[in-house]
Amino acid sequence: MSTSPMTTPAIQVSDLHKSFGEHEVLKGIDFHVDQSQVVCVIGPSGSGKSTLLRCVNRLEEPTSGKILVEGIDITDPEVDLDAVRSRIGMVFQQFNLFPHMNVLKNLCVAQRRVKGRSKAEAVEVARRNLAKVGLADRENVYPAHLSGGQQQRVAIARALSMDPDMMLFDEPTSALDPELVGDVLAVMRDLASEGMTMMVVTHEMGFAREVGDNLVFMDGGVIVEEGDPHQVLGDPQHQRTQAFLSKVL
C-alpha cells in the first residue's frame, strides 16, 4: 500500500537508541508508519518491542535519535507532550482501565480534562465508541465485573474517545483467554478498515498477515527484517526471522 511521497508519515523514527542504565535495549531503529497504514511488530520477548512503542508517545525517554509524529519532533524538550499524547491512542497488554470508575467515566475523564469537552458532549462521544466496540449496554459497570476481552474493548473505546490520529497497541490480546481474543481482533480489524493509522505489537500472525500493510521483525534491539507481511511470513530472508517464525507458526 503506497502513499504519495508528499504526505508526512504519521510516525517517523530515525536512529533511535534507548538504554536502561548500561543495558542498551534499542540499538538504532529506523522505520516509519504512513497515514492509514497498519504496521505490525513481531519478535521474541525482550527484543525491545514495547520499549519502541513506548518511545513513540514518550512513556519512555529516548536516549538518542529522532521521533517525528505527524512531522513534529516529540523529542524536542519544548514540545507540548500532553497535546501530542492526546492524539496518539495507546492500548496496553494489561488494559489499565481505571478500576475506581465505571465504564462511562473511564471514557469521559480525559475527554473532559484534556479536550475540555462538556459532560454531555463527552458522554455522547463515549456512547458512540462503546457502541462501536459492542459494549453499549455496559456503561455503568465497573471494570472488575467485565471479562478480559470486554475490558480490552473498553480500553480501545477509551483511547478512541480522544479522537486520536493513530493508535498504538502493545500485545493487546496476550493477556486474554483464547476464546476472547477474536472479539478484540475484530474491533481492531474494523478500525484498520476505517483507515486508522495503527502500530501493533502482536503475536497474532494471522492478524498481521491479513490486516497489516507492513510487518517489522525485531530481535535484540534492532529491526532484522521488514516488508510485506505475506513476504516476511511466507519467505523470511534472515536466519533469525526463520528461527523465530519456526517457533511461533
Next chain:
Amino acid sequence: MTLKRTTRRRLRDGGAYVVLLAAIVVLVTTADREAISKNFLDGETWRGMWPDIVLIAAKNTVKYTVIAFAGGIALALVLALMRLSPLRLYRWLATGYIEFFRGLPALVVIIFMALGVPLAFGWTPPGGTIGAGLIALIMVSGAYMAETLRAGIQAVPKGQREAAQSLGMNGFWTMLTVVLPQAIRIVIPPLTNEFILLVKDTSLLTFVGMQADQVELTSFGQQGLVNYSNASPLLAIALVYLVISIPASQLVAFLERRQQRASR
C-alpha cells in the same frame, strides 16, 4: 528421653494456664475489695461526672482528634507529594521535616508550640494554648501520615499513571483523578490506625492547660481526681476512651480483611 513435640507443647500450655489461674486466685483473695469499690466505684462521684464527661470531655476529645486528623492529612498530602517530587529540594525538605517530627516526642512539640513559642516570640497561636497544642498535633501527625500516604501513592500500579498520561492527562489531573483515589483506598486501614493513635494523643493536651469548656477526657479525669479525692473519674474516662477506640480498631480489622479479599 525425648518427648514428642505435641506432648511437649501440651505440657507447656498446661503450665501457662496453671500459672495464670494461680495469679488470679492470689489477686482475688488478697485484693482490698472495699478500697477498690470506694476509690473506683464511688456512686456519688460517678453521678457527679454525668453528663459533663460525655457532653464536654468526650465531645472535646473527638473534636480535637478530628481537627488534628483533618489538618494532619492535608499536611501529609503536601509532604507526600513533595517526597515524590522530581525536584530534589522538595524531597529533601519533606524528608527533613518528616524525620524531624517523627524523632521528637509529641509532648515536646506541644509544649513548645503552646508555651515555648509565646515565650520566645511573644506570639500566641490562634485559639490560645489549645489552638497551639492542636497545631502541634497536626505538625506531628502530618509527619507520620505523610509516609503512609506516600506508600499508598507508590502502591498504585504504574500502568494506571501511564494510561492516564497516554490519554494526554497532565500530572495534576493524573494525580487527582486517577492516582489519589486509588491510593486513598489503599491507605484507609493504616490511616484509621493513625486516627486511633490521635484519639489517645489528644490526652497530651492536658499539659498545656485549658478552660472549663475546652476540657478533654484526660484533663477531665485528672480534675475529677482532685475535686472528688477519688479515683473513679480515671476509671470512667478509661471506659470512654475504650468505647471510642475499640470499635475503631475493629473497623480497621474489618477494612483490612476486606482489602485482602479484594486484592486476591
